[in-house]
Amino acid sequence: MPDVIPADSVGIVSPQIAQFETPLVLSCGHTLSSYQLVYETYGTLNADASNAILICHALSGDHHAAGFHSMDDKKPGWWDSAIGPNKAIDTNKFFVIALNNLGGCCGSTGPTSINPDTGKRWEADFPMVTVEDWVESQARLADSLGIQTFAAIIGGSLGGMQVLEWSIRYPDRLKSAVLIASAPKLSTQNIAFNEVARQSIRRDPEFFDGNYLGNETIPTNGLGLARMLGHITYLSDDAMGAKFGRQMRNDTYQYNYDIEFEVESYLRYQGEAFTKRFDANTYMLMTKALDYFDPASKTDNDLAKALSHTSCEFLLVSFTTDWRFAPERSEEIVNALVKAGKPVSYAKIEAAEGHDAFLFPIPRYMAVLNTFLTRISNNLTTEAK
Amino acid sequence: MRSDLEMIDEWIQPKTRVLDLACGPGELLHHLIQNKQVSGYGLEIRDKDLNTCIEKGIPVLEQNIDEGLQNFDDQSFDLVVMTHALQQFRRPDLLIDEMLRIGKECIITFPNFGHWRNRIHLAIKGRMPVSEFLPYNWYDTPNIHFFTFQDFERLCREKNIKILRWAAVDGQLKDHWWIRSMPNLFSETAIFHISR
Numbered sequence: 001m002p003d004v005i006p007a008d009s010v011g012i013v014s015p016q017i018a019q020f021e022t023p024l025v026l027s028c029g030h031t032l033s034s035y036q037l038v039y040e041t042y043g044t045l046n047a048d049a050s051n052a053i054l055i056c057h058a059l060s061g062d063h064h065a066a067g068f069h070s071m072d073d074k075k076p077g078w079w080d081s082a083i084g085p086n087k088a089i090d091t092n093k094f095f096v097i098a099l100n101n102l103g104g105c106c107g108s109t110g111p112t113s114i115n116p117d118t119g120k121r122w123e124a125d126f127p128m129v130t131v132e133d134w135v136e137s138q139a140r141l142a143d144s145l146g147i148q149t150f151a152a153i154i155g156g157s158l159g160g161m162q163v164l165e166w167s168i169r170y171p172d173r174l175k176s177a178v179l180i181a182s183a184p185k186l187s188t189q190n191i192a193f194n195e196v197a198r199q200s201i202r203r204d205p206e207f208f209d210g211n212y213l214g215n216e217t218i219p220t221n222g223l224g225l226a227r228m229l230g231h232i233t234y235l236s237d238d239a240m241g242a243k244f245g246r247q248m249r250n251d252t253y254q255y256n257y258d259i260e261f262e263v264e265s266y267l268r269y270q271g272e273a274f275t276k277r278f279d280a281n282t283y284m285l286m287t288k289a290l291d292y293f294d295p296a297s298k299t300d301n302d303l304a305k306a307l308s309h310t311s312c313e314f315l316l317v318s319f320t321t322d323w324r325f326a327p328e329r330s331e332e333i334v335n336a337l338v339k340a341g342k343p344v345s346y347a348k349i350e351a352a353e354g355h356d357a358f359l360f361p362i363p364r365y366m367a368v369l370n371t372f373l374t375r376i377s378n379n380l381t382t383e384a385k
Numbered sequence: 386m387r388s389d390l391e392m393i394d395e396w397i398q399p400k401t402r403v404l405d406l407a408c409g410p411g412e413l414l415h416h417l418i419q420n421k422q423v424s425g426y427g428l429e430i431r432d433k434d435l436n437t438c439i440e441k442g443i444p445v446l447e448q449n450i451d452e453g454l455q456n457f458d459d460q461s462f463d464l465v466v467m468t469h470a471l472q473q474f475r476r477p478d479l480l481i482d483e484m485l486r487i488g489k490e491c492i493i494t495f496p497n498f499g500h501w502r503n504r505i506h507l508a509i510k511g512r513m514p515v516s517e518f519l520p521y522n523w524y525d526t527p528n529i530h531f532f533t534f535q536d537f538e539r540l541c542r543e544k545n546i547k548i549l550r551w552a553a554v555d556g557q558l559k560d561h562w563w564i565r566s567m568p569n570l571f572s573e574t575a576i577f578h579i580s581r
Contacts, residue, residue, distance in 0.1 A: 315439070334446060335456045341402070341424060345439050346446045364432055371439045 002068060002076075008084045009076065010042040010067035010091055015107060018144050024102075024137060027292075030127035034116065037141050038107030039063050039099035042083060043091035045147070050380050052147045053089060053373075054138060055079065055098040056155030056162035059230070059286050060278055062106035065098035066091075081361035088361075088369040093377040094151060102137045103129040103286070105279035112213065112279050124210025129285060131158075131293040135165045139173065149173050151376050156180040156358035157325055158286065161293045164333065167310040168295055176376050177310075178369065180317045181358040183329035184303050184336070185294040190324065193233055194287040197226035201280050210281050223280045224271030231270050236321035236354035296336075303336035310337075314344040315372045317365060319357035345372070386412055389468055389494040389574045392552055392560075396492060396578055397421065401463035404487060406450055407470035410434045411443040418443065451475050457487040468494045469574075472528040478540060481579075485546065490580045497553070499533030499569045518556060518573055534569040541579060552576040 005011045015038050024032045040063050045052060055065050057078075066083035068076055083089045083096055100108040103126065111126040118125075142150070153174045155163045160182025167177045186194070201207060204222030208215045232240075244263040259265045299305035316334050318327035327348050337344040349365045351357035357365070386394070390413045397403065399421040405414050408427025411434070417423035427445040429435050438445035448456075451474055465488030471477045472495055484491045496519055506514035513523045521528065534553060541548055553564050553572030564571040 313442075313444075331456065338426060338446075338456075339458065339461070343444045344426075344446070345435075345444055346448075347435060347439075348447045367436060368439060371436050375440060375442055 002071065002073070005068065008086055009080065010084050012070065013040050013042065013064075013067035013077075014069065015040050015063055017107065018141055020137075020140055020144075022140070024133070024140075026127050026133045027130040028128045032102075032109065032127070035102060035109035035137070036107075036113075037099050037102065037109070037137060039097055039141065040065065040067075040077075041098075042066050042096040043094050045095040045145075046380075048384060049147050050149065050151060050384070051094050051377070052142075052145075052150050053094045053096045054142070054150050054153045054166075055083070055089075055096060056134075056138070056153065056159035056166075057098065057101065058155070058157035058159045059290065060274070060283070061159065062104065063098050063100040063108075064106070066096070079359065081359065082366065082369065088366040089154065089373060090370070090377075094373070097141070097145065097147075099138065099141060101129070101134045101286075103282060103289075105282040110279070111210075111281035111285070121213055123213055123281060126281060126285070128288055128292075130289050131161050131165050132169070134162055134289070135169055138162070138166075139170060142173070149175060151380060152176040152178055152373060154178040154180070155182070157182060157355065158290050161290070165293070165295060167312050167314070168306055171309055171311040174312045175379070176315065176372070177312050178315045178317070178372065179330065179333065181319055181322050181325045181330070181355055182316070182333070183325050184296060184333050186290055187329070191291050193229065193324075194291055197229055197287055198284050200225040200229070201284060207280065210284075212280070218275060219280050220272070220275045223275045223278065223283060224268075226271075226280075226283060227274040227278075228267045228271040231267060233324045234355040236323065236352060238321060239352050239354050239356075242352065303332065304339035307336055307340045307342060310340075310342055314342065315368070316344065316346045317349060317358075317368060318346075319349050319351040319353070319355070319365075321352055322355045322357060324355040386416060387468075388554060388556070389576055390416070392554060392576055393466070393468070393492050393494065393578075396550070397423065397464060399423065402461075404428070404457065404462045404465045406454075406465065406467040406484070407473070408434070408438065408443075408445065410437040411441055411445060413466065413468065414438075414443045415441050450480070454483045454487060459486055460489055462488045463490065464488050465491045466493075467491070469496065471495045472530045472532065475529070477530055477532075478544070481540070481544070481546070485579070485581050490549065490578065492576070492578050493537075494574055494576045495532070495537070496528070497534045497569065497572045497575045498531040499535065500573050501570050504570075534572055534575045537575060537577060541577070545581075547580050549578040549580055551578065 019036045021034045064077040065079045066077040085092050100106040103110045111122045115122045153163045153166050160179035163177045163179050201222035204219035206217045207219040247262040249259050295306045296303040316330045318330035334346045347368045403423050403425035405427045414425050428448045465484040474480050503514040553568030555573050
């Protein structure tokens with residue numbers, strides 16, 4: 001809880017809701033007749049609406065990217081380290097929008113929302129959503145806010161995939177694209193991890209084929225297990241080692257299956273905490289969106305071809321110890337952009353934190369982001385003159 | 386702009402696709418992008434230089450050249466440039482092969498170790514030359530290969546590499562007749578424009 005709001009915080013923020021009545025045809029063929037998106041904004045939109053930045057969230061993210069909802073908040077938004085006055089994504093210069101994606105569980109229409117056709121929660125009936133669908137819905141949100149062109153669209157991990165899709169689908173609607181710890185598609189191993197996560201949820205007896213809320217329960221064990229697995233893949237071996245090593249609960253081995261090592265306790269805690277804030281159906285949907293994303297599949301598996309019509313400039317950032325979305329995966333995108341002759345810069349940041357590094361204010365990472373965005377902001381000022 | 390860069394600027398055609406290996410703070414690319422509508426990328430690994438490039442809007446990629454350039458397609462650039470850096474890489478000979486695979490042409494500049502001042506330094510003092518131009522001690526120098534104008538020419542001959550043109554200049558980029566007549570002795574910087 002903040003006693004005082006830090007000077008470089010966006011302060012107290014409140015989420016807003018945008019309601020959409022124009023039907024949205026999803027990639028899976030299903031049509032959502034109406035839906036809502038919850039979002040937050042930080043900073044001020046300038047007169048010609050040219051200074052907007054869209055933040056795309058990752059697997060378990062939401063619209064609360066920065067600031068506090070109240071003075072009682074234990075923690076600020078998930079990317080508060082990067083968003084705020086004089087921070088890397090400087091809210092003195094930019095109007096920043098963060099939303100909860102469709103299918104989410106934090107206020108945007110998703111499995112826990114009421115299905116207008118039945119009057120009951122969607123639960124398992126909520127249609128699959130893809131990265132493409134998200135971008136489509138984000139574009140409509142931009143329309144509703146009067147933003148034709150974003151100064152930048154930024155995302156880490158799955159968020160980076162949305163940024164990539166934006167650059168392909170709406171080349172004229174963004175000046176720059178920032179993809180952090182991302183990939184042009186999941187690797188086989190990534191899909192395999194996702195499948196284990198999904199199976200652990202689906203095999204929980206409390207899952208009820210996805211209709212657990214109707215049965216007044218939650219697949220806590222399955223979702224917790226999925227998160228534990230995920231968590232291991234977000235950290236590097238070194239980071240885990242540094243944090244826990246072989247630290248033990250007791251001085252001697254207990255020779256049973258209770259917690260012996262601190263890392264076990266940590267994982268159990270992380271798993272359990274997650275089940276209190278996240279919906280299992282949403283988790284499953286998000287992992288499927290990750291699996292399905294593959295823009296090059298539409299252009300003979302040639303990523304350069306898929307990117308040939310992009311017109312923004314790109315910044316890619318990866319982290320040395322990230323093995324879930326390793327630097328090589330970002331470099332696939334970089335190489336395709338070079339092949340397509342598109343403006344791209346790429347920084348490989350030395351970091352111990354693994355995939356999670358993208359959420360940490362690592363000085364060099366923040367400097368690169370800030371330098372890139374400062375120039376984008378300066379260009380806006382020059383263009384306006 | 387650094388003197389060797391000014392010289393090669395004249396050799397670079399407008400609107401070409403240029404890859405600048407070890408581009409530093411991007412001086413050359415910045416100039417080429419601004420004045421010759423060149424499209425290009427720089428490769429660099431020093432944080433500070435990368436940031437300077439990003440600040441100036443020069444496309445720059447963090448990539449360790451010693452780990453290979455396989456990610457670049459054959460003949461995918463009109464020109465591959467490497468200024469004052471060849472002496473810092475593990476295998477200059479293989480690197481030149483790679484540069485000529487990626488680029489239709491290459492421009493390479495390097496400090497000529499055969500310059501008379503270096504010779505005198507080594508001959509008289511009996512120690513490795515340290516000068517304003519090569520300001521490092523033997524133990525902390527990034528320059529791990531020392532070679533001369535003639536050495537490079539010879540390597541090109543052995544590899545059947547065409548020398549399209551060359552220049553030999555002193556620190557002030559004066560292209561005096563005596564430097565041109567005895568480049569191995571008088572040039573501080575050697576500049577070669579090569580192709581297969």
